[in-house]
Amino acid sequence: MMQPIQGAPGRPPGQEPLQTGSVPGELPLSSVQRTVLERLVIRLIALTQQQSAEVWAGVKHDLGLKNDAPLLSRHFPAAEQNLNQRVETATQNHTTRQIISQLTELLGQGNNRQAVSDFIRQQFGQTALSQLTPQQLKTVLTMLQNNQIVIPQPQQRPATERPLLPAEHNSLNQAVTKLAAATGESGKLIWQSMLELSGVKTGELIPAKHFAPLMTWLQARQTLSTHPAPTLHTVQTALKQPLDPIEMRTMTEYAQQNWQATPQTVLTTAQVQDILNQVFLRRTERSPEALEIRNIQPIYSPFVAPIIETVKSISTRPGLFFIALLVVAFLFWLVS
Structure with missing residues (x-):
């Protein structure tokens, strides 16, 4: 009986020893045929991790043979073709798995x-x-x-353009609540003012870069809300980040041009808020013109305002002008 090649699986299950005098075509596999098939089986096992018996059973199934039937020499061409096809498919699958593994690592x-x-x-x-x-x-x-595929740049937004984090939003909300309690103003209106300052519409998210300026704006408003006679110098000391010399000069000129106020002039609540708004806009590099100025009161007391308007209206009537001046002088004397 012939021995299988070194390292090869045994002969196909059911294979009988060579019988002399058999009918041509019904002879068992020759040693050369068996060696060819066994080498193909070895390659297939290495590629698929299948067992030898499993491979031989698959070949016989494809050839229409029972598992216990022997492979004869007439089966050799079909068996060789079957194993070659299996080896080719297994080789492609093995190569594909290697490529995908390498790609997965690079991805x-x-x-x-x-x-x-x-x-x-x-x-x-x-x-x-x-x-x-x-x-x-x-x-x-x-x-x-080979670096032949264009690598897209990261699509992340710059840190300064990201929206507020939940923790930052909560901090602003707490500051809004404190300001509302101190001034009696609606928290909703305070948030609306902050949205307008930040240049975003209702429903949009405030940029994170505005978090620190908004906290300064809220804290300064709360501090100044209890001050009896705030001035530009008072605003300066209330800011967590005080005005630098250029900002102080700019705000002084702004107050002078809009209200004829000096750094020592007592400002109204609306004027204080306007100054704080202007500081915020300049520090966030937003155009001051982008904010609509609303309800800015003149620097004189609301009690005196009706009198001034009355004087303006009667100044065109000489008969009453002198009497009006006397009344105004008397009222100022009472106030002082």
């Missing part, structure tokens, strides 16, 4: 995943690696290894 680096996704969509009309042929997978791997 985790930088923006490779997005780059490959864009590439296969543009080149092959596919959206997943599993939909590509082995040759297409090899092309993608080779191009990625």
Whole structure:
């Protein structure tokens, strides 16, 4: 009886020893035929991790033979072709698995995943690696290894453009609540003012870069809300980040041009808020003209305002003008 080649699986199950005098075509596999088939089986086992008996059973099944039937010499051409096809398929699958393994490792680096996704969509009309042929997978791997696929830049927004974090929003909300309690103003209106200052519409998110300026704005408003006679100098000391010399000069000129107020002039609540608004706009590099100025009161007391308006109206009537002046002088004397 002939021995199998070194390292090869045993002869096919059911294979009988060579019988002399058998009918041509019904002879068992020759040693050369058996060696060819056994080498193919060894390659297939290495590629698929199948067992020898499992491979031989598969071949016999494909040839229409029972598992316990012997392979004869007439079966050799079909068996060889079957094993060659199996080896070719297994080789392709093995190569594909290796390519996918290498691609998977590379996809985790930088923006490779997005780059490959864009590439296969543009080149092959596919959206997943599993939909590509082995040759297409090899092309993608080779191009990625050779830096031939354009890597997109990160699409993350700059840190200054991100919206407020939940913790930052909560901090602002607590400051709004304290200001509302101190001034009696509606928290909703305070938030609306903050949205207008930040240049966002209702429903939009405030940029995170405005968090610190808004906290300064809220804290300064709360501090100044209890001050009996706030001036520009008072505003300066109430700010967590005081006005620098350029800002102080700018605010002084602003108060002078709009209300003829000096740094020592007592400001109304509306004027204090306007100054704080202007500081916020300049520190966030927003145009002061972007904020609509509302309800800015003149620097004189509301009690005196009706008198001034009355004087203006009667100044065109000489008969009453002198009497009006006397009345105004008397009222000022009472106030002082």
